[in-house]
Amino acid sequence: MIATDVDWATRAHRLANALKERGDLRTEAWHGAVASVPRHVLVPKAYQQDSQTGQWRGIDMASPEGLDLVYSLETLVTALDERNGSQYAVSSSTKPDLMVRMLELLDVDDTHRVLEIGTGTGYNAALLTQRLGDDQVFSVDVDAGLVNGARERLAEFGCHPTIAAADGEQGLPDHAPYDRIIATCSVPAVPWLWAEQLVEDGRVLVDLKLAIGAGNLVYLNRKPGRLEGRFTERWAAFMAMRHERDVVTENRPRCTDRAERTTNTPAQPWWSHRVVWFLAQFALPRGVTYGMRLDPDTRQPTAATLSSPDGSWAEVTLDEVDGAHRVAEAGITALWAAVEQAYEQWRELGEPDWPRLGLTVTPGGQQVWLDEPDGEHLWTLPTV
Ligand SMILES: C[S@@+](CC[C@H](N)C(=O)[O-])C[C@H]1O[C@@H](n2cnc3c(N)ncnc32)[C@H](O)[C@@H]1O
Incomplete structure (x- = not known):
């Protein structure tokens, strides 16, 4: 009671x-x-x-x-x-x-x-x-x-x-x-079995996340042979779906071939430019995580960090000098370059927000699109 x-x-x-x-x-x-x-x-x-x-x-x-x-x-x-x-x-x-x-x-x-x-x-x-x-x-x-x-x-x-x-x-x-x-x-791709269990014109509302923070809620409509719909205006995040088959893999040791340069891309797109962080996933390997480097004395954040399971990493200072952040990076995967390219592409596309992006799910694959499902700009989701 x-x-x-x-x-x-x-x-x-x-x-x-x-x-x-x-x-x-x-x-x-x-x-x-x-x-x-x-x-x-x-x-x-x-x-x-x-x-x-x-x-x-x-x-x-x-x-x-x-x-x-x-x-x-x-x-x-x-x-x-x-x-x-x-x-x-x-x-x-x-x-x-x-x-x-x-x-x-x-x-x-x-x-x-x-x-x-x-x-x-x-x-x-x-x-x-x-x-x-x-x-x-x-x-x-x-x-x-x-x-x-x-x-x-x-x-x-x-x-x-x-x-x-x-x-x-x-x-x-x-x-x-x-x-x-x-x-x-959240799911990294929408299971086609869900479409099969929906009535005609039924709906699915789900958080599509390709990596931590990289995606948003998408509202899909069951149409003949597919699910289709747009991402929602407001951003939201759920914990990721887990499965019995999940295995925890150890990251390889941090690479040491450190190089430095500058960047004009925002240092923490996962907070400030979430669509950019989403688009970056189409070029980044799976399992890249972001974090923060803290000043050892003040415990205040000084740099954004990216780490890949293959040992590659990038660190981008939060403060700017002459409008640019400093980047330190190492490893075979150019992590920050993938983010920079996504930022450039996003700007060229007119800085779209979530509702301009949509998703089509079919039994054979899933595609993110800009503005229209058969539009010029498509991104294919990796198979899970
Ligand atoms: C944010 S909580 C759900 C909150 C819930 N709707 C409520 O009202 O309290 C996410 C849930 O998803 C579940 N979950 C994770 N992986 C799942 C899977 N493969 N199948 C079904 N549920 C899963 C977790 O166990 C967790 O309880």
């Missing part, structure tokens, strides 16, 4: 009103759903990371601090795993403002059957179920422990959507077809 000593209904209602005032919630039906879901039941505990020590701290969501957090616009990390002695997040309850913007965009009607990929806490499944009913909501997560926890907690307040433990890359064929598929984990 829902803890009656917690005045969650007032808090949930306040959250729904705040989302409406911000313009994230646009319809009464979704307002009602947010106001009726006890998020603290689905998120009994969350974890916050100390930015200095990297240590995670658990917070009980029924505590006064927890209740403030759980009915706020925060993303809450809800499950951790451990690798090489350090903990990292494997599940979270997505920030409610992003969640409801996605649900509004999904454009469901009362008859729709919806599949969610990435059950996590079950909060989004609960919103969908309050809106559509138990029989029209399906959700899948790769982590059986999360699935069982979500199913039990949803039942505490009378929500019984179909939840399955499976790799969402396969969709959920047993209950297809769906009118809508919404994914709350």
Whole structure:
């Protein structure tokens, strides 16, 4: 039973009103759903990371601090795993403002059957179920422990959507077809199996990310032989889909053939020019990560860093001299040159923002396009 000593209904209602005032919630039906879901039941505990020590701290969501957090616009990390002695997040309850913007965009009607990929806490499944009913909501997560926890907690307040433990890359064929598929984990390419499980003119809303930070939500329409649609105006990021087949590969040692030069390209396009960072992926090898070099004394960031699994790296100073940043780099892969070329190309194309870019998915391949699917500028997604 829902803890009656917690005045969650007032808090949930306040959250729904705040989302409406911000313009994230646009319809009464979704307002009602947010106001009726006890998020603290689905998120009994969350974890916050100390930015200095990297240590995670658990917070009980029924505590006064927890209740403030759980009915706020925060993303809450809800499950951790451990690798090489350090903990990292494997599940979270997505920030409610992003969640409801996605649900509004999904454009469901009362008859729709919806599949969610990435059950996590079950909060989004609960919103969908309050809106559509138990029989029209399906959700899948790769982590059986999360699935069982979500199913039990949803039942505490009378929500019984179909939840399955499976790799969402396969969709959920047993209950297809769906009118809508919404994914709350990112994919490097859209699985064609999802298209096969959609009705004609059905929709998919998913975060396409070719690398960390490199991509955005894309809203696709099921058409004969393909899925097609544009990236959304607002940028968003979800944790990446994981699979049993995933292997952790060790990076090769850092290359030492250091060379220096200057660049006019922004030092951190992954923050300041996200489309550029996305386009750069079509020339970069897989597994390139970005980071920051800190001054050892002040602990303030001084340079942006790129590292490739093959040992190649680049460092670009954050400050500029005569309008240029200094680049130090080494290795066989010209990492920064790929970013520079993407920046030049982006400028030549008129500095497009996300909605000018779209994606076509067919059984044989996937292409990003500028302005029109059969336009002049196409980028082919690497096969996964
Ligand atoms: C951001 S969380 C989802 C949040 C969730 N919708 C909620 O409301 O709490 C991302 C989820 O995707 C799940 N996930 C990762 N890889 C997956 C896969 N291959 N299939 C299905 N779910 C996956 C993770 O276990 C995690 O729970």
